[in-house]
Amino acid sequence: MSKRLYGIAVVGFGGMGSQHINLLRGMPEFFITGICDIDSQRKEIAGAQGLPVYVDFKTVVYDPNASIVLIATPNHLHKENRTELQEMIKAVELSQRIFVVHQNRRWDEDFLAIQKINDENIIGDIFHLESRVHGSRGIPVTCVRKRSTVAA
């Protein structure tokens, strides 16, 4: 049996947070150190599933078992501009941690097809492009577009 190496804390136990946890449960390299959410109902659901529940975000940050923190909070909590991004980059440098933005849509079939067309200059200079993923509440759903298995 493979050794579990990375403890991972999930912040935001909503649709995506719980989906990530379900997938992580099948990966022997990871174990879930706990979830962090501000919604008491979500905390109860996590507890009922046997997941440890953090008291607050600070306890996540100071948990020595959590090598990875996965943030799955709603869009309105995301950083919005370049200045804030610079602040984040500075914080990353200071803490000497790795920071990764989850850009999984870059592996969708349509995105990859357009990228190929552009890279190979098949239709010349692209000056306008529209692409949409429609889902509930304006949030993308994975079933709308088929994910590429080739590029993963």
Ligand SMILES: NC(=O)c1ccc[n+]([C@@H]2O[C@H](COP(=O)([O-])OP(=O)(O)OC[C@H]3O[C@@H](n4cnc5c(N)ncnc54)[C@H](O)[C@@H]3O)[C@@H](O)[C@H]2O)c1
């Ligand atoms: N890349 C993709 O394919 C994809 C697909 C769906 C959603 N998303 C993104 O994932 C993110 C989460 O979406 P979702 O559908 O899971 O939303 P959701 O509303 O279902 O879940 C968000 C959870 O975060 C919790 N939360 C809110 N504020 C918090 C805080 N300060 N601290 C801790 N927890 C907090 C909420 O209580 C909720 O349980 C969004 O940014 C969304 O755009 C990405």
